[in-house]
Amino acid sequence: MKARRIAELLRTQPIDEQVVIQGWVRTFRNNQFIAMSDGSTIKTLQVVVDRETTDPEILKRINTGAAIEAHGTLVPSQGRGQSVELVADDITIHGEADPEKYPLQPKRHSMEFLREIAHLRFRTNTFGAVFRVRHALAFAIHKFFNDEGFYYLHTPVITASDAEGAGEMFRVTTLDLHKVPMKEQGSIDFKQDFFERETNLTVSGQLEAELGALALGKVYTFGPTFRAENSNTSRHLAEFWMIEPEVAFCDLDDNMDLAEAMLKYVVSYVIRECNDDLAFLNDRFVKEEQSKPKQERSEWSLLEKLAFIVEHDFERLTYTRAIDILRNSKPNRKKKFNYVIEEWGADLQSEHERYLVEKHFKKPVILTDYPKDIKAFYMRMNDDDKTVRAMDILFPGIGEIVGGSQREERLDALKARMAEMDIPVKELYWYLDTRKFGTCPHAGYGLGFERLVQFVTGMSNIRDVIAFPRTPGNANF
RNA sequence: GCCUCCAUAGCUCAGCUGGUUAGAGCGGCGGACUGUUAAUCCGUAGGUCCAAGGUUCAAGUCCUUGUGGGGGCGCCA
Numbered sequence: 001m002k003a004r005r006i007a008e009l010l011r012t013q014p015i016d017e018q019v020v021i022q023g024w025v026r027t028f029r030n031n032q033f034i035a036m037s038d039g040s041t042i043k044t045l046q047v048v049v050d051r052e053t054t055d056p057e058i059l060k061r062i063n064t065g066a067a068i069e070a071h072g073t074l075v076p077s078q079g080r081g082q083s084v085e086l087v088a089d090d091i092t093i094h095g096e097a098d099p100e101k102y103p104l105q106p107k108r109h110s111m112e113f114l115r116e117i118a119h120l121r122f123r124t125n126t127f128g129a130v131f132r133v134r135h136a137l138a139f140a141i142h143k144f145f146n147d148e149g150f151y152y153l154h155t156p157v158i159t160a161s162d163a164e165g166a167g168e169m170f171r172v173t174t175l176d177l178h179k180v181p182m183k184e185q186g187s188i189d190f191k192q193d194f195f196e197r198e199t200n201l202t203v204s205g206q207l208e209a210e211l212g213a214l215a216l217g218k219v220y221t222f223g224p225t226f227r228a229e230n231s232n233t234s235r236h237l238a239e240f241w242m243i244e245p246e247v248a249f250c251d252l253d254d255n256m257d258l259a260e261a262m263l264k265y266v267v268s269y270v271i272r273e274c275n276d277d278l279a280f281l282n283d284r285f286v287k288e289e290q291s292k293p294k295q296e297r298s299e300w301s302l303l304e305k306l307a308f309i310v311e312h313d314f315e316r317l318t319y320t321r322a323i324d325i326l327r328n329s330k331p332n333r334k335k336k337f338n339y340v341i342e343e344w345g346a347d348l349q350s351e352h353e354r355y356l357v358e359k360h361f362k363k364p365v366i367l368t369d370y371p372k373d374i375k376a377f378y379m380r381m382n383d384d385d386k387t388v389r390a391m392d393i394l395f396p397g398i399g400e401i402v403g404g405s406q407r408e409e410r411l412d413a414l415k416a417r418m419a420e421m422d423i424p425v426k427e428l429y430w431y432l433d434t435r436k437f438g439t440c441p442h443a444g445y446g447l448g449f450e451r452l453v454q455f456v457t458g459m460s461n462i463r464d465v466i467a468f469p470r471t472p473g474n475a476n477f
Numbered sequence: 478g479c480c481u482c483c484a485u486a487g488c489u490c491a492g493c494u495g496g497u498u499a500g501a502g503c504g505g506c507g508g509a510c511u512g513u514u515a516a517u518c519c520g521u522a523g524g525u526c527c528a529a530g531g532u533u534c535a536a537g538u539c540c541u542u543g544u545g546g547g548g549g550c551g552c553c554a
Contacts, residue, residue, distance in 0.1 A: 030513045046514085064504090081514050105488060105504050106515045112546060113488070167553070204554090229552055230478055242554060338550080350550080403554060448554030461547090 003069070007040035013084050014074055021045060021086065022069045022094075024123060027106045028062045033079075036070065042129050042276050046077065046085040058091055064106055065097030065123065111464055118468055118477050126284060129277035130465055133270055134453045138222070140269035141243055141449075144262050145220045150245060153212045153219040155205030160197055161427060168228040169200035170238075201226035205244050206444060207378075207431050210407060213246035213442055214434050220245040222449070230472050234461040235398055237450060239470040246444035252380075252389040252406040255443035256366055259393060259402050260314050262447075263364075268310045270456055271303075278303060285458035298397070302458040305396065314364040314393065320344065322367055325360060326352050347374045350399050357394045365394045377421045379405040380441075381413055391445070395455050404445020411435040 003022040023038030023045075031051045035044040047070045051059060062068065072088035079085075103117055104124065114121040121127045142152065158172050174194040175181065181189040190198050205221040212219040225242040245258065271278065285302040300308065317325075326332055326341045326348075339349045348367075357365050369387040372379070379388035393402035408414040414435055418425050425432065453465040463469035468477045 027513095027515060029516050030511060032511075033513050033516085035514075044514095048512085051511085077512090079512050079514075100487075100505055102504095103487070107488070107503055108515085109488065110547095116546085225554080227553075231552060232478090233550080233552095234548080236553070240554070400554065446554055451554060 001071070005040040006036070006038045006043065006045045009045060009074060009086075010041065010043055010084070015076060015084070017074055018072070019074050019086065020069065020071050021047070023067070025062055025064055025066045025068060025097075027064060031059055034062060034068070034070070036068070037123075037128070039128060042125055042132075042280050046079075046082050047072070047091075048085055048087050049091060050088075054091065058093065061093045061096050062091070063097055063099040063102070065099075065102045065104060066093060067095040067097075068093050111461060115463055115469075122467075125280060127464075129274075129280050130453070130457050130459060131467070132277050133274050133281070133457050134465060136270050136274050137266055137453055137456060138449070140266040140273075141222060141262070143269070144265045145218075145245065148218065148258075150218040150220050151212070151216050153205075153209055153216070153221050154223065155202070155208040155212075155221045157202055157224060158195075158199050159202045160195065160199050161207070167203050169203055170226050170228045172199040172201060203227055204242070204446065206246065206446065207428075209244050209246040209444060210431070210442065211434060213248045213444065214438065214440065217249075218245070218247050232472060234463075235451060235454070237462055237466060237469055237471060240462075240466070241449035243447040243449055244444060246442065248442045249440055250406075250443045251441055252368060252391060252443055255404055255406060255445060256314075256316060256368075256391055259391075259404065259445050259447070260366070263393070263402075263452075264310050266452070267306050267456060271306055271310070278306070281457050281459075288458075288460070305458075306456065309364060309395075312363050314366050315361045316366045316368065318369040319348075319367055319371065319387065320369065322348070322352075322356060326355065329355060329360070331355060345371050345373065353394045353399050354396075357396050357399075364396070367392050367394065372417075375405070377417050377423050378407050378414070380408045381417065389443075393445075395451075398451050398455055400448075401451045401455065402445050402447050404443065406441065406443040409435060409439045409441050411439065 001018070001020045003020045006021060006023065009019060009021070021036065021038060023036045026035040026037050026044050028034050032049060034047040034049065036047050037044050049059070049062075069092040070086055070088045071090040072086045074084055075087055077083060077085040104120060109124065114124060114127070122131060145152065172194075175188075175192065181192045183189045190196065193199070202225060204225065205223060209219055209221050221242070221244045223241065224239055226239055227236075228238060229236070231238075245262075247254065247258065250258075282302040285298075289297050298305070323341060323344050323346070331337050332341050337349075337351055337355075339346075339351070341352065353365075356367075357363070368389070368391045369382060370390045370392075371386060372381065372388045375388050375390045379390050381388055389406035391402075391404050392400050395401045408417060411432065414432065415425060417423075418428070450462050450465050453459075454462055457465060459465050463471065
């Protein structure tokens with residue numbers, strides 16, 4: 001008989017049917033009740049074994065973590081706490097989990113401990129919920145873009161251009177590091193490397209996505225991205241997944257509309273499809289908040305935060321207006337900020353972003369039209385010649401979740417900007433060609449996928465929303 | 478990269494201004510009970526107090542260095 005999944009059995013409740021389930025033991029109570037999980041849902045199915053007729057040797061091996069298969073009949077539960085249960089007539093142990101050595105117990109473990117056993121942490125309620133939600137978000141993103149007429153473009157992971165200026169890069173090479181081939185002048189001879197030139201892991205697929213957008217109209221990328229920055233925070237990874245839509249004939253307002261619609265779509269998708277997991281994560285979130293000091297505590301539960309995102313328009317304002325608000329804010333006047341805002345042109349610190357989002361507007365904020373000096377070369381210059389058509393979407397708790405812009409489509413303006421910022425024009429001839437031939441206004445943005453998962457699951461550390469986090473000094477598993 | 482905090486049983490943690498044999502809960506093992514819900518009750522075993530130096534009559538506790546980890550900041554998504 002084919003095994004069925006617990007999620008399906010709990011949904012359809014085929015009473016009196018003979019069924020088979022396969023999964024892992026969460027707890028074994030009273031030598032009689034197995035709480036069994038098969039990953040299909042956060043809920044467990046209670047398997048009732050007859051301790052009189054079941055071989056004691058089998059009973060002894062039913063421990064937390066063991067993989068088992070249960071054959072039996074689904075019946076209404078006699079106990080409280082579940083509506084149906086499986087009365088087993090046969091139990092097979094597929095794989096034991098020696099309770100003396102198995103690190104997971106039916107109790108609360110710290111996130112730090114679970115991070116050190118990342119190969120086993122999928123088996124906990126929290127990580128089961130996180131990875132089901134992560135999947136649902138990824139699926140919803142593909143569905144949203146597909147429904148909107150976008151094409152999923154696979155941009156390269158290995159890139160030769162280091163001109164993007166998005167951060168430090170990881171080198172890709174097959175050269176023998178013990179005897180690197182040198183040229184006469186003392187520089188490394190990359191002609192002998194695999195690609196016969198210097199190559200790195202991508203820090204962004206944007207430039208390539210622009211090429212696709214200027215033919216296919218609407219494209220998006222969704223792939224791994226690498227930054228060799230020595231960033232040690234709860235919101236940074238060396239390897240993370242990024243979504244980068246790029247749209248032709250699109251200005252900054254359209255771009256903001258798209259980003260806001262996408263975020264609302266995926267959040268409401270998950271609210272609809274991941275009920276049980278979100279309910280669990282919500283409880284977890286609320287408990288964690290209660291343990292924090294009062295002024296750091298979130299006013300809302302996780303579910304309230306998610307509902308709020310879907311129901312309210314994001315606040316849109318220019319950088320210039322944001323500076324005015326910040327300059328006149330209480331913490332600025334009382335010099336409570338670590339970095340006091342003195343004048344226009346200053347880069348916003350995360351304390352300022354947090355003030356705007358969490359204190360002043362109390363909703364997601366989209367900041368636009370930043371000073372050109374603090375933004376990338378490819379952003380479209382405004383008529384004031386001082387600001388560019390950039391936008392950052394700031395979310396409560398995690399800060400910047402989206403960074404995007406309208407792209408500079410005018411060849412002369414782009415070249416001038418590249419010269420000013422020492423971007424090698426020659427190397428990026430292919431990028432400039434799109435401005436030479438059939439250029440048009442276009443725009444796009446980058447969404448940090450793990451930051452989105454962080455927001456939706458309420459997990460406070462980004463290392464707990466990706467299976468095997470890569471951070472400075474850590475590439476385990 | 479900078480600033481901070483932490484490391485005690487398999488896990489979560491307590492251990493006061495340095496002072497005798499380092500504690501609890503969970504988990505393990507043995508038993509009792511049996512429709513339980515992280516089951517309960519009784520008993521029991523379990524420790525290189527992260528490592529290496531140092532101060533002291535005496536170090537889990539103080540100092541130095543190292544290792545591992547957390548949090549904050551910067552860089553960003």
